[in-house]
Amino acid sequence: MYKDAHQGFDTLAIHAGQEPDPATGAVVPPIYQVSTYKQDGIGGLRGGYEYSRSANPTRTSLEVCLAELEGGVRGLAFASGLAAEDAVLRALCRPGDHVIIPGDAYGGTYRLFAKVAEPWGLAYDPVPLGEIDAVRAAVRPNTKIIWVETPTNPLLGIADIAVLATIAHEAGALLVVDNTFASPYLQRPLALGADIVVHSTTKYIGGHSDVVGGALRAADAEVGERLAFHQNAMGAVAGPFDAWLTLRGVKTLGVRMDRHCSNAAAVVDMLTRHQAVRQVLYPGLPEHPGHGVAAKQMRGFGGMVSFRTGSEDAAVRVCEATKLFILGESLGGVESLIEHPGRMTHASAAGSPLEVPADLVRLSVGIEDADDLLRDLERALAAA
Known part of the structure; x- marks a missing residue:
């Protein structure tokens, strides 16, 4: 695709990762409803595809587009927003680590921490993220992530992403921002210092209440590779038709x-x-x-x-x-x-x-x- 550094959001939403099909000229990426791919000899992969849990061309189109919209180096599409959240915790945290979460976090996120991650050994503290002194006081030596929603669900609280990124990085932690309510159109957390952005693409990105999905975008290539490894190893990936529907929604975001x-x-x-x-x-x-x-x-x-x-x-x-x-x-x-x-x-x-x-x-x-x-x-x- 022709691209320059000054392309606007709507142009990227329509074109990024969505080059016309080289075989037919189709302007919309095809739905590659396939599980496996013919290899040209042992280890000879065509375009890097071998099995659709690891990679699928339709999902790749969505992942490239979402990474471009957020300004990230790596985009990953999941079966749901909570699957994406779980991948972050499994890839970047270990039992004994600590995470700060919003004091009014989404109920599903709270359930993930309280009912899944905490029994696994991950400690967490809910903190009002609009109160910077309270956030600083909650940081521990073993804090690995400050987890942000802004605006929050459902109290519409606001957190200062740039300030929280500074606090996280001073502590050697990562800043993860759930950008679902704002969407990448209204807010770009990676540009403000966040390390990872998470979305339930079910919501504004898909936009038509007809598909469930989630996504991650990483600012750092090494972090992106760790997340990608867990995406493949855990297998909660977006299917090709779900990825296609989500990509269709992105165009009009x-x-x-x-x-x-x-x-x-x-x-x-x-x-x-x-x-x-x-x-x-x-x-x-x-x-x-x-x-x-x-x-x-x-x-x-x-x-x-x-x-x-x-x-x-x-x-x-x-x-x-x-x-x-x-x-x-x-x-x-x-x-x-x-x-x-x-x-x-x-x-x-x-x-x-x-x-x-x-x-x-x-x-x-x-x-x-x-x-x-x-x-x-x-x-x-x-x-x-």
């Missing part, structure tokens, strides 16, 4: 994120003025404690909005009363979703230090007509 952001801003404006809403959590609000950092490190404030109703019953009623906002888990698709985190995505954190407020409602604002979304929410809030 920029234009979709612009619409997600503008629709979310309209929703936030309405919610902040509604008498049934006690508090709106959105980094685009000037009163949000992370607003200044978000404005500095993000292109836009995203499509995720959370708000509090004052009571759990009211939150549940709102979630059950919407029509356009579909009651469901996940996020980042073209359709708008609503959920009650305490009973749904973050139920695994109940009773822990990461338990979310019972009156919290989380919105994934889609790309429908904004006026229709506002009317739907206003009706639901009136019913609450």
Whole structure:
């Protein structure tokens, strides 16, 4: 592919790793639905392919594209976001090591640390990552990773990636950033000093609620090789059709994120003025404690909005009363979703230090007509 150093995000999203097929001229990478490959003699691999767990041309296209979008040296595609997270822990940590995680981490991430990694011997501490002194105080001699979500799920907390990268590197640790909520269109953690970026590509990158996947991008080649070894050894790779669907979603990521952001801003404006809403959590609000950092490190404030109703019953009623906002888990698709985190995505954190407020409602604002979304929410809030 023709390439220069000044290509923009949308150009890379459409072209990086996606050269026309040399045999047919097809402008979309084919789905190589294949498990094995003919070798030209023992050890004579065609293009490095021998078995699709190790590498597949469709997955390679996705991995190259994602690495280009994040500015990384190595991209890896997995069967899910949690499979990608687990690969980081297995590749880079050992029993007896320590990790700092967000004080309001995603429930699935918390479950991975509390129910899988901790019994394996990995210690962790939840820390409010917006409080820099608390992060410094939590670092131990055996801290190997500071694990960041920004914005966080579901409280929309913001962490200063550049500052946390400095703290991690001074301690000889790595900074891992879950960039799922922002997407590489709105935020590029590797450029701010992060060592690894993780995504649930199920969300904004895929963008159509039709495929589950995960991805890692590494800033360092040696770290990338360690992650790639575990990807192959553990085998939780993205299948070729899943990789193809995700790559199709990547092409429109920029234009979709612009619409997600503008629709979310309209929703936030309405919610902040509604008498049934006690508090709106959105980094685009000037009163949000992370607003200044978000404005500095993000292109836009995203499509995720959370708000509090004052009571759990009211939150549940709102979630059950919407029509356009579909009651469901996940996020980042073209359709708008609503959920009650305490009973749904973050139920695994109940009773822990990461338990979310019972009156919290989380919105994934889609790309429908904004006026229709506002009317739907206003009706639901009136019913609450």
